[in-house]
Amino acid sequence: MSDRSGPGTAPRPEDTARALLPLVGGAANVTSVANCISRLRLGLADRSRVRDADVRALPGVLGVVEDDTYQVVVGPQAVNAVAAAFGRLVEEKGGGETGQAGQTDTAEELAERGAAIRAANKRRNATPFKLFLRRIANIFVPLIPALIACGIIAGVTGLLRNLGWMEGALPALTAISSGFMSLITVFVGMNAAKEFGGTPVLGGAVAAIIPFAGVADVQVFGTALSPGQGGVLGALGAAVLCAYVERRVRRHMPGTLDVLLTPTIAVLVAGLATVFGLMLAAGALSEAIGAGADWLLGTAGAFAGLVLGGLFLPLVMLGLHQALIPIHTTLIDLEGYTTLLPILSMAGAGQVGAALAVYRRLRHDAGIRATVRSALPAGLLGVGEPLIYGVTLPLGRPFITACAGGAVGGAFVGLMGQLWATTGSTAIGPSGWALFPLVQGSAGIGPAVAVYGGGLVVGYIAGFVLTALFGFPKGAVQAAEAVEEAVAPGSTPG
Structure with missing residues (x-):
């Protein structure tokens, strides 16, 4: 025990x-x-x-x-x-x-x-992959609080607009919720330049080219650029290139000229590369990500949800989930919401169900039950680490059945997206019940909330049932309970 x-x-x-x-x-x-x-x-x-x-x-x-x-x-x-x-x-x-x-x-x-x-x-x-993930996290994680705040305000604004309420306040609320997203490339550029050893404001300067309205006057291969083309991926590439050029130039620049020429050369070289190459390449990649997500959920929604929902808890444990942040941000930039996050959130639902089954089956293990009681509120709000490290992972099998419950919940959300309405989140960060204020979808807020709520319920039930049936070795619970009862005060040893 x-x-x-x-x-x-x-x-x-x-x-x-x-x-x-x-x-x-x-x-x-x-x-x-x-x-x-x-x-x-x-x-x-x-x-x-x-x-x-x-x-x-x-x-x-x-x-x-x-x-x-x-x-x-x-x-x-x-x-x-x-x-x-x-x-x-x-x-x-x-x-x-x-x-x-x-x-x-x-x-x-x-x-x-x-x-x-x-x-x-x-x-x-x-390892190169771990370093890459760490750098991605360092660039995007600091932006999450603003993404959450603006996403919630955007959701409230959309709800008020649909209800026809407070119409005079809607332009102000729209400006508040959209201002950050319109300049998110600048913040990505500053963080990326800092992470790769450059000057943050120079990274922000080249990334600011992407949302600048004047790029519409630039012709590249006979085609005019569009403001925002390339999005956060373009900003990431531009800032990393700027940091690289800055470091190389600074090594050879005399100290008296460094303060004038190094930033000028770095911004000019990285800026030209952004305008005449990176915006086109990153724009094509962003469109491919959006089209791929739409195709995946539109043609294989249930299977995609099954795989994504089932694998997310192990990804979180290994830190690999950080690689999804640019994809979420790109989808939000393209479509206004990311369809992946609600599916991935089902992993937490499976774990909540598994924890409830553990609480019910191990009724004589006071320590585990106390841990479940203290960690469950956080799990319901999408913070899964207390349940992972305090309950399911130490017990072994319940972690596997929690992943299976998340897979079932993910399959439900994916299937509903395939047959009825896709469900997404206007920001990244929260999950569980905390995601409800951010939910949006192809058929509006109402169907999206219904699908997401239904997915949570399915994940809870699947995690509970699968853990109750398969989460414990055969006879182990009964044997442990017999020992507990045999040594309990007032019992008579046989």
């Missing part, structure tokens, strides 16, 4: 932080503290000082993920408070605690060991 903490109140964030610090090598071993939606992300000088087994067993910790940082999964409800408390402890203790008795390394020795370990970890994780 699980060794998770039993029923009762969750540990206080301060207690979790205080218990965690010595397990990761003490304050002297911590080089940075940050957090995302559910993980505490720690930069460590010496990875060998971490006591992994003790970290994983710590009450309040749902799992550990290793990447370029050491990531401790504590869940969305606790992560901000734990990160703040942990950061305060590191500042208070400074470099005086090593976390292991008898070690008195100097700062220089610790820095040397940390540098060597970081270099080894970097070599191990620096």
Whole structure:
């Protein structure tokens, strides 16, 4: 049975932080503290000082993920408070605690060991594909809050327009919701240039060519360009090229001329390449992505939904889902919504159903049931990590049946898109119930909401039934319950 903490109140964030610090090598071993939606992300000088087994067993910790940082999964409800408390402890203790008795390394020795370990970890994780995904995430993830905000406002605006309400306010709401999307290429360009070692504002400058209305006066191979042609993919290519040219020019430019000529040459070269090549190529690629998505969901919607919904949880675990961000953004730019996100969201529905089945079947495992209760609200809102690392993945089979439940839900959404109405999201980021304000589709908001809601219900049911039937080894639950009952107070051993 699980060794998770039993029923009762969750540990206080301060207690979790205080218990965690010595397990990761003490304050002297911590080089940075940050957090995302559910993980505490720690930069460590010496990875060998971490006591992994003790970290994983710590009450309040749902799992550990290793990447370029050491990531401790504590869940969305606790992560901000734990990160703040942990950061305060590191500042208070400074470099005086090593976390292991008898070690008195100097700062220089610790820095040397940390540098060597970081270099080894970097070599191990620096495959071209992992680096590509990390860079894609660094470029697009910072844009997600604005995409969510503008997407929700756009959805509300569309609903008001359909109902004929507040017509005087609609132009203002439209401007608020559309302004960011009209200039998203500039933000992509700035982030891309920064990520590839260039000056952010120069990347934004060449990316700004794409939405500029004046490109309609430019003839390329006898055809006029269209403002926005190439979209975020064109902006990405333009900014990366600009950063490359800037770095190369700066190496050979005398210092007295660098401030004048380097940015000028970089913008000119990358700008000409954007106007006379990248906009055409990226525009063709964007149109191919849109046509491919329409064809896939229009002709093989159920099968496509089955595959996408079933594979998304493993993609999230491996970090491969970041590669889909440019595709989502391109579809939103082309069609106003991405049809892939509602299908992928069904993976979370399958996991919620699987967790409910685990809760029902393991009724004598107080630790697992407490974890399900605490993680389920986040799962319903589309934050799946607490359920992944706290419930389904540690149990093994329930993770597989959760993926199968997501596949069934994805197949339902895909089939409805094929037979009735496609369903999409006007922004990326949320899923689960949190996606409802962003839902849009080919037949309007009403059918889209109905299809998406129906998919969630199907995913919940499929995940629950498949886990109840196939999520546990035959006889294992009954044997575990018999042991629990045999040692329970008041029972009579036989």
